[in-house]
Amino acid sequence: MPIAMAPPEVGFSSVLKMSGALFFILAMLLLAFYILRRLNLGGTFSPLRSRDLQVVERLPLGPRQNITVVKYRGQDLVLGVTQDRITLLQTRDEVNGKDDKKFAGILKKETSGSADS
Numbered sequence: 001m002p003i004a005m006a007p008p009e010v011g012f013s014s015v016l017k018m019s020g021a022l023f024f025i026l027a028m029l030l031l032a033f034y035i036l037r038r039l040n041l042g043g044t045f046s047p048l049r050s051r052d053l054q055v056v057e058r059l060p061l062g063p064r065q066n067i068t069v070v071k072y073r074g075q076d077l078v079l080g081v082t083q084d085r086i087t088l089l090q091t092r093d094e095v096n097g098k099d100d101k102k103f104a105g106i107l108k109k110e111t112s113g114s115a116d117s
Contacts, residue, residue: 056069064083069076078090
């Protein structure tokens, strides 16, 4: 005659252990998702999409405001991005974008050029 096995006791401690393990797994998944988004690794597979559009650099100015440099088809686009608007600030060809000049020199040249006209 087979020996009858007693069902496992379900007490408060076992429910607490199971809830803790579930919370730990969910926390690890959320942490992994956050890290993948911060490193820009999540979302889509890189080989499947074209590389015409690329974010080169982003400079935060406020909580929801930044200046972003985007490379698109050989041009650098300087964009002003706010919560409700994206504005094209400047367009530069790739050749001009690779100058080793400092930002202050470029700004001085641009402002003096616009004052003459």
